[in-house]
Amino acid sequence: MKIIISNASSEPIYEQIGRQIKAQIISGELKEGDGLPSIRKLAKELHISVITTKRAYEELEKEGFIDTVGGKGTFVAIQNKELLREKRMKSVEDMMADTVTEAKKLDISYEELNEMLSILYDSSED
Amino acid sequence: MKSSMKCCPFFMTAVKIKVKETSMINTLEISNLAKDYGDFRLEDVSFNLPQGYIMGLIGPNGAGKTTIIKIIMNLVMKQQGQVKLFGKDHQEYEVAVKKRIGFVYDTPNYYQHLNLRQLKNVVAPFYENWDEAVFNGLVNHFNLPLKKTLKKFSKGMAMKASIAIAMSHHADFLIMDEPTSGLDPVIRREVLDFFREFMQHEDKSILFSSHITTDIEQVADYITYVQDGRVIFSKTKDEVFEDYALVKGGNDLLDEDTKSALLGVRSGAYGFEGLTHNVKGARAVFGDSAIYDPASLEDIMFFTGMKTRKVL
Amino acid sequence: MLFRLVAKDFRANGLYLAISLGILFVLNAILSFGVLGSESGPVSAGGDAKLTVAIPMFFLVSVLGSKVASLLFLKIDDMSDSNTFFASLPVKRKELVKARYISSAILACVALVVLLLATLPAYFIYGASYSETFSLLHYPAFWCIFLLFIWFSNSISFPFYFRFGLARGVFTVVIIQVLLATAMVIILLDPDVREGILDFAEGALDWINTIHIALLGLGSLGITLLLMLGSAMLSVKFYKVRDL
Numbered sequence: 097m098k099i100i101i102s103n104a105s106s107e108p109i110y111e112q113i114g115r116q117i118k119a120q121i122i123s124g125e126l127k128e129g130d131g132l133p134s135i136r137k138l139a140k141e142l143h144i145s146v147i148t149t150k151r152a153y154e155e156l157e158k159e160g161f162i163d164t165v166g167g168k169g170t171f172v173a174i175q176n177k178e179l180l181r182e183k184r185m186k187s188v189e190d191m192m193a194d195t196v197t198e199a200k201k202l203d204i205s206y207e208e209l210n211e212m213l214s215i216l217y218d219s220s221e222d
Numbered sequence: 223m224k225s226s227m228k229c230c231p232f233f234m235t236a237v238k239i240k241v242k243e244t245s246m247i248n249t250l251e252i253s254n255l256a257k258d259y260g261d262f263r264l265e266d267v268s269f270n271l272p273q274g275y276i277m278g279l280i281g282p283n284g285a286g287k288t289t290i291i292k293i294i295m296n297l298v299m300k301q302q303g304q305v306k307l308f309g310k311d312h313q314e315y316e317v318a319v320k321k322r323i324g325f326v327y328d329t330p331n332y333y334q335h336l337n338l339r340q341l342k343n344v345v346a347p348f349y350e351n352w353d354e355a356v357f358n359g360l361v362n363h364f365n366l367p368l369k370k371t372l373k374k375f376s377k378g379m380a381m382k383a384s385i386a387i388a389m390s391h392h393a394d395f396l397i398m399d400e401p402t403s404g405l406d407p408v409i410r411r412e413v414l415d416f417f418r419e420f421m422q423h424e425d426k427s428i429l430f431s432s433h434i435t436t437d438i439e440q441v442a443d444y445i446t447y448v449q450d451g452r453v454i455f456s457k458t459k460d461e462v463f464e465d466y467a468l469v470k471g472g473n474d475l476l477d478e479d480t481k482s483a484l485l486g487v488r489s490g491a492y493g494f495e496g497l498t499h500n501v502k503g504a505r506a507v508f509g510d511s512a513i514y515d516p517a518s519l520e521d522i523m524f525f526t527g528m529k530t531r532k533v534l
Numbered sequence: 535m536l537f538r539l540v541a542k543d544f545r546a547n548g549l550y551l552a553i554s555l556g557i558l559f560v561l562n563a564i565l566s567f568g569v570l571g572s573e574s575g576p577v578s579a580g581g582d583a584k585l586t587v588a589i590p591m592f593f594l595v596s597v598l599g600s601k602v603a604s605l606l607f608l609k610i611d612d613m614s615d616s617n618t619f620f621a622s623l624p625v626k627r628k629e630l631v632k633a634r635y636i637s638s639a640i641l642a643c644v645a646l647v648v649l650l651l652a653t654l655p656a657y658f659i660y661g662a663s664y665s666e667t668f669s670l671l672h673y674p675a676f677w678c679i680f681l682l683f684i685w686f687s688n689s690i691s692f693p694f695y696f697r698f699g700l701a702r703g704v705f706t707v708v709i710i711q712v713l714l715a716t717a718m719v720i721i722l723l724d725p726d727v728r729e730g731i732l733d734f735a736e737g738a739l740d741w742i743n744t745i746h747i748a749l750l751g752l753g754s755l756g757i758t759l760l761l762m763l764g765s766a767m768l769s770v771k772f773y774k775v776r777d778l
Contacts, residue, residue, distance in 0.1 A: 106516075108460070108464070109460075111458070113232070119486070136421060136424060137422065139386055139421075140418040140421070140422060143441075145459050145460065146421065146443050147443050147458050147460055292618075294778075295621075295622050296621075297618055298777040298778065299777060316624075316626065317624045317625065317626060320623065320624035320625075325622040327618065327619070327622070332611075332614045332616030333546055333614060334620045335549055335550070340545075340546070341546075343545060344542050345623070347542070348538065348542075348623045348625060349623075349624070366738075367653065417647060
């Protein structure tokens with residue numbers, strides 16, 4: 097697991113943690129049942145407040161990404177395959193939305209964008 | 223550190239159930255504390271520290287931080303209000319609660335003619351829970367000499383020695399007055415790292431005062447800001463940094479009305495800079511033409527202290 | 535806990551204790567030589583003068599020295615600000631006060647024993663011409679009276695120390711002593727009063743002489759201990775609410 101916190105960012109720290117853990121679960125870097133560090137361990141390592149890590153974990157738990165088993169620790173939740181796929185699709189969609197916004201700013205037409213996409217898609221190995 | 227293991231199992235389960243019910247136990251509860259020194263008054267001081275967290279007590283020199291800590295330790299007598307440690311009155315159960323406290327105070331200059339081992343031999347008999355192994359561990363961890371007289375200790379070594387002495391009886395609550403002031407940055411970090419390590423146990427708590435804002439920004443979960451004997455705020459660090467912000471903009475944005483939305487303003491030739499404790503409210507007043515920067519604790523101290531400084 | 539507190543003082547301040555007692559020993563040993571030396575030498579006007587200085591000096595050093603020694607731990611704690619530290623330990627303030635009384639009483643004993651021992655070297659060297667004056671010093675009642683006097687005077691002054699702290703406490707006690715002495719002098723200026731007091735003192739002494747010596751000793755000890763107890767209670771009351 098890798099988490100990098102920026103103090104200069106306007107994004108709250110708990111969101112930074114949540115986003116990065118989510119990304120690693122979606123990408124498959126963190127697998128079902130993998131243990132996560134305790135909130136205290138994580139707070140110590142990242143030099144942030146326990147309250148912040150706690151909040152990040154609570155949000156992740158609410159969204160169903162992780163489970164906290166009392167006394168045992170926190171684990172990556174057993175994901176519903178469909179749900180996970182949906183979530184990963186959603187993240188692709190989000191990125192595409194960003195791409196579209198950016199493209200529109202540069203007056204790139206739909207055709208041009210489509211062309212760029214197909215080239216990128218073909219040249220990508222996997 | 224496994225002091226809790228020694229407790230009887232019935233007691234343990236009872237406490238555990240209670241944790242789940244209330245979900246939060248306060249290690250320290252202070253309400254309506256008052257103390258009048260004539261030239262200085264502590265007034266209506268109230269705050270709580272939940273178990274498992276670090277609280278930083280911050281404020282300018284002479285704000286009343288040391289007095290608050292001394293009242294908690296019953297070294298100074300309060301005139302009004304209540305102090306509860308581990309849910310018990312700090313005077314009625316003085317001995318019982320002090321057994322669970324590790325206290326480090328400002329400039330430890332007692333018994334300078336002894337060496338650390340001798341000092342340990344003086345202090346250890348007072349604690350039933352004294353753990354020689356923990357003490358030796360800390361002495362090793364901090365690289366402290368046992369046979370050198372304390373007189374020859376540097377400030378950093380003296381502070382670390384105090385911590386080692388205060389922490390070897392499995393204390394649940396560490397109370398420290400200015401533990402990091404006067405220490406060089408390397409040792410400051412070492413001490414702060416020790417706090418973080420100590421807090422790996424969720425039944426522990428720390429209260430420490432400091433006028434070094436960055437230390438508190440680095441380790442505290444809760445921040446209590448004291449000024450002129452009063453508590454300005456006591457909340458989680460996250461809340462503080464979400465609520466407070468620096469507003470910067472051109473002087474044209476500033477008039478009597480907009481000024482009142484700020485806690486303190488400093489305006490120069492090219493623009494102003496002010497503090498708000500309500501970012502949303504400030505945005506409504508100043509709009510998008512102003513810049514909203516995160517405020518550091520130092521900014522908060524500087525701007526909130528402004529009003530009083532001007533009067534003086 | 536009380537024992538631990540008393541032991542703590544001796545353990546922590548052993549070095550200072552040894553130094554202080556060492557100084558007392560040397561001082562008294564020199565004085566003893568002074569007393570014996572002047573007595574055993576050829577009788578001369580100079581010798582007599584020396585003797586008249588040496589004997590009061592000897593008593594002064596004994597009483598003052600052991601009195602100061604009995605305050606040693608109080609002084610050390612006051613200087614190093616360790617009062618705050620020890621009050622932060624899981625100990626009742628009452629116990630802290632009691633321990634102080636006990637350790638001071640013990641210190642006074644120890645100091646007097648050391649002072650007594652300090653007379654021995656001179657005694658052994660000049661032993662052949664063991665003098666009348668010097669034999670006074672080895673009269674046990676003297677030392678007992680010294681001890682009771684120190685206990686008595688400490689009992690009176692301690693509540694002030696615990697109320698105001700050592701420095702301000704000593705100051706207060708000295709002021710009170712000066713005021714009392716001045717009042718005494720003013721009262722004694724009246725010859726009638728002087729006469730009356732002298733008569734009373736004579737009567738009292740006569741009465742005391744009729745009491746058995748053992749009873750007298752026990753009585754004085756009892757009164758001193760009672761005073762000490764009352765004093766300790768007062769000190770506890772003061773110290774319990776003092777801001778440290």
